[in-house]
Amino acid sequence: MLKLKISTIGIIVSVCLVIFGGILAASSYRNYIGVEELSASWDEFADGPAERSSDLQKLTSALGYGGMVHQFKIYVLRQDPATQQSVEASILAARSAIEAYRVSGTNAQEEQALNDIEAVIGEYEDGLAIIETVADQGLMPMMIDNMVKIDDSAAFSGLATLRNILDQAVVDKSAQIHSAVLNVERFMLISSLVMIGLVAALVAFLVWFTAFRLGRPLNEMSDYMHQMASGDYEQEVPSKNRADELGDMAQAVEIFRQNGLKIQQFEKDTQQQLIVAADNGGKISAIGKSQAVIEFDLEGNIKDANENFLATTGYSLDEIVGRHHSMFCDPAYVNSPEYKDFWKKLGSGEYEAGEYQRFGKNNAMVWILASYNPIFDPEGNPVKVVKYATNISERKAATEALSNGLKNLADGNLDCRIDSQWSGEFEEVRLAFNKTIDQLSNIVGQLHGTSGALKSATGEILSGANDLSERTTKQAATVEETSATVEQLSNTVMQSADKADEANVNSKTLAKTAEMTGETVDLATQAMERITTSSAKISNVIGMIDDIAFQTNLLALNASVEAARAGEAGKGFAVVAVEVRRLAQSAAEASSEVKQLVEQSASEVGTGSKHVVSAAEKIKEMITG
Structure with missing residues (x-):
C-alpha cells in the first residue's frame, strides 16, 4: 500500500x-x-x-x-x-x-x-x-x-x-x-x-488514509521545510523513500538539503549560519468534500447535472441537457476509436475512472478526477451513467509550476519565482517556495562578498609568507651546525639505551621463568595431595575387599559342612564350595599385596610432597627477592 x-x-x-x-x-x-x-x-x-x-x-x-x-x-x-x-x-x-x-x-x-x-x-x-x-x-x-x-x-x-x-x-x-x-x-x-x-472498514480506511497515509507525511514535510527555512539541514528528509507523489516531492526537497549543506560548509570559515527554506512543490488535494455530478443515458446524452458541475464548466443546465458528452472533450479525442470504446464499455455496464482533460464554456480547459458509474435496473441491465468528478485544475497547474521551479533550481537557476496566485495550502507552498528562492539569492550574494574579502586577506598572507621565507634562509646555516653536534650526542645516547633495554629484557625473562616454575611447583603439590587422598580411598576399598573375602570364606566353609551332611546328594555342591573358598583366599592374598603397595606408594608420595613444598618455598623466596 x-x-x-x-x-x-x-x-x-x-x-x-x-x-x-x-x-x-x-x-x-x-x-x-x-x-x-x-x-x-x-x-x-x-x-x-x-x-x-x-x-x-x-x-x-x-x-x-x-x-x-x-x-x-x-x-x-x-x-x-x-x-x-x-x-x-x-x-x-x-x-x-x-x-x-x-x-x-x-x-x-x-x-x-x-x-x-x-x-x-x-x-x-x-x-x-x-x-x-x-x-x-x-x-x-x-x-x-x-x-x-x-x-x-x-x-x-x-x-x-x-x-x-x-x-x-x-x-x-x-x-x-x-x-x-x-x-x-x-x-x-x-x-x-x-x-x-x-x-x-471504509471509515477506518479513510481515517487511516487522511490521518496517517496523507496527513502525517504532509505535516512532517511541512515541519521539515520550516526547519530548512530556519537553516537546519542536519535531519534527513522525511518520506524520501516513498514511491508516491510525496516521495517525488521529498526527492526534490533533498536537492535543497544537499545544496544547503554545501553552502553551510562554505560558511563555516566566516561563522555565519546559512538559512535555507525549501518548498516541496505543492500539495495534492485528497478527495473533495463536494463533487460535481452529471447524468448521461447509455449513448452519452446529458440528462441532468448538479450546481457543482455547472460551476466547474461554466454552463447553465439548459445549455447542456440533451447534448452529448463530447461537448466537453477535445475534438481529436472525440473522433478517436478510444472515445467510441469508452462509451461502448459504459453502455455495457463497465466502470471507468481516472484523470481527464475536459473543456468548459468558452473552451476553458478543466482537469478533473472522475469516475463514470453505470446504474442498473432490478434486472441487472444498465439504464444510465452517473459521473462523479472533482476539479483538479489548480492542483495540475500548481504541480506543473512547482516541478518547473524545482528543475530550474536544481540546474542553478534562481530566477524561478512563482507569481500566479493559488488558494489554500498551495498558496502556502508557493509563498514558501518564493521565500526559499529569495533566501538562496541573498546567500549567494553574501558568498560573493565573502569571496572578495577572502581574496584580499589571501594577498596579505602571501606577502607575510615571503618575508618569513627570507628570515628562515638566514637561520638555516646555524641550525645545520647545531644539528651535526646533536646527531653525535644522539648516537651515544642510543647505544647506552640499547644496553639498558637488553639487561631489562633478560631480567624480565628470568622473573617470568621463575614465576612459571613456581606455578608448576604449586600444581605438583596439588597433584601430590590428590594422590595421597586417592591412596587413602584405595586402602579403604582394599579393606572392604578383605572383609568380603573373609565372609566368602566363612560361607564356603559352612557350605562344605552342609554338603558333608547331605551325603551323596551334596557332593557336587561340596566341590563348588571348595572352589569358592580357594577364590576367596586368592582374593584375600591379592588384596593384602595391593594394600602393602598402596601404603608404600602413599609413604613415598608423602616424602616427595614434602620435597616439592620445600622447593616451592625456595622458588617463591627467589621470586620475591
Missing part, C-alpha cells in the same frame, strides 16, 4: 465505493425478492384456504341451525309457505356455497365430501316435494316426518371432513408464510451486519 500513488489509492477507494454500492443494491434487490415471495404466499393463502373457509362457513350456515335442516323440521311441523320459502332459500344458498368452494380448487377428498353434501341436499329437495304433495291431506306431522325421514349424517360428516382439510391447509400455509418471513428477516439481518462491517 505504501508503494502506491495517492491517485491510485483514490481510484481504489472509488472502486470500493462502487463495490459497496453494488452490494447495497444487491442486498436491496434480494430483500425485494423476499418480500415478493412473502406476498405471493399470502395471496395463495387468501385465494385458497381463506376463501374456502369463508365458503365453508356459508355452507355450514345454510345447512345447520337456522338453515336447511332446521327450517325443514319446522316446515314438517307447520307446513306453511313462509317456512317452505326459507327451506328453498337455504337449499339455494347451500348449493351456491358449494359451487363457490369448487371455484377455488378442490382435491379428491374434498370433492367426495361435497358430493355427499349435495346428495343429502337432493334428499331434502325430494322430501320438500313429498310434503307439498301431502300437505292438503290433513296428515299429522308425525306421519309426515315418518314419510320424509332423511339421514343427514353424511352431510355433516362431509362438513367435518372439509373443515379438517381447511384447518390443515391453514396450518401448512401459515408455516410456509412464517418460513418466508424468517428468511426475509434473516437475510436483512445478515445484509445489515455485512453493510455495517463494510462501512466500518
Whole structure:
C-alpha cells in the first residue's frame, strides 16, 4: 500500500465505493425478492384456504341451525309457505356455497365430501316435494316426518371432513408464510451486519488514509521545510523513500538539503549560519468534500447535472441537457476509436475512472478526477451513467509550476519565482517556495562578498609568507651546525639505551621463568595431595575387599559342612564350595599385596610432597627477592 500513488489509492477507494454500492443494491434487490415471495404466499393463502373457509362457513350456515335442516323440521311441523320459502332459500344458498368452494380448487377428498353434501341436499329437495304433495291431506306431522325421514349424517360428516382439510391447509400455509418471513428477516439481518462491517472498514480506511497515509507525511514535510527555512539541514528528509507523489516531492526537497549543506560548509570559515527554506512543490488535494455530478443515458446524452458541475464548466443546465458528452472533450479525442470504446464499455455496464482533460464554456480547459458509474435496473441491465468528478485544475497547474521551479533550481537557476496566485495550502507552498528562492539569492550574494574579502586577506598572507621565507634562509646555516653536534650526542645516547633495554629484557625473562616454575611447583603439590587422598580411598576399598573375602570364606566353609551332611546328594555342591573358598583366599592374598603397595606408594608420595613444598618455598623466596 505504501508503494502506491495517492491517485491510485483514490481510484481504489472509488472502486470500493462502487463495490459497496453494488452490494447495497444487491442486498436491496434480494430483500425485494423476499418480500415478493412473502406476498405471493399470502395471496395463495387468501385465494385458497381463506376463501374456502369463508365458503365453508356459508355452507355450514345454510345447512345447520337456522338453515336447511332446521327450517325443514319446522316446515314438517307447520307446513306453511313462509317456512317452505326459507327451506328453498337455504337449499339455494347451500348449493351456491358449494359451487363457490369448487371455484377455488378442490382435491379428491374434498370433492367426495361435497358430493355427499349435495346428495343429502337432493334428499331434502325430494322430501320438500313429498310434503307439498301431502300437505292438503290433513296428515299429522308425525306421519309426515315418518314419510320424509332423511339421514343427514353424511352431510355433516362431509362438513367435518372439509373443515379438517381447511384447518390443515391453514396450518401448512401459515408455516410456509412464517418460513418466508424468517428468511426475509434473516437475510436483512445478515445484509445489515455485512453493510455495517463494510462501512466500518471504509471509515477506518479513510481515517487511516487522511490521518496517517496523507496527513502525517504532509505535516512532517511541512515541519521539515520550516526547519530548512530556519537553516537546519542536519535531519534527513522525511518520506524520501516513498514511491508516491510525496516521495517525488521529498526527492526534490533533498536537492535543497544537499545544496544547503554545501553552502553551510562554505560558511563555516566566516561563522555565519546559512538559512535555507525549501518548498516541496505543492500539495495534492485528497478527495473533495463536494463533487460535481452529471447524468448521461447509455449513448452519452446529458440528462441532468448538479450546481457543482455547472460551476466547474461554466454552463447553465439548459445549455447542456440533451447534448452529448463530447461537448466537453477535445475534438481529436472525440473522433478517436478510444472515445467510441469508452462509451461502448459504459453502455455495457463497465466502470471507468481516472484523470481527464475536459473543456468548459468558452473552451476553458478543466482537469478533473472522475469516475463514470453505470446504474442498473432490478434486472441487472444498465439504464444510465452517473459521473462523479472533482476539479483538479489548480492542483495540475500548481504541480506543473512547482516541478518547473524545482528543475530550474536544481540546474542553478534562481530566477524561478512563482507569481500566479493559488488558494489554500498551495498558496502556502508557493509563498514558501518564493521565500526559499529569495533566501538562496541573498546567500549567494553574501558568498560573493565573502569571496572578495577572502581574496584580499589571501594577498596579505602571501606577502607575510615571503618575508618569513627570507628570515628562515638566514637561520638555516646555524641550525645545520647545531644539528651535526646533536646527531653525535644522539648516537651515544642510543647505544647506552640499547644496553639498558637488553639487561631489562633478560631480567624480565628470568622473573617470568621463575614465576612459571613456581606455578608448576604449586600444581605438583596439588597433584601430590590428590594422590595421597586417592591412596587413602584405595586402602579403604582394599579393606572392604578383605572383609568380603573373609565372609566368602566363612560361607564356603559352612557350605562344605552342609554338603558333608547331605551325603551323596551334596557332593557336587561340596566341590563348588571348595572352589569358592580357594577364590576367596586368592582374593584375600591379592588384596593384602595391593594394600602393602598402596601404603608404600602413599609413604613415598608423602616424602616427595614434602620435597616439592620445600622447593616451592625456595622458588617463591627467589621470586620475591
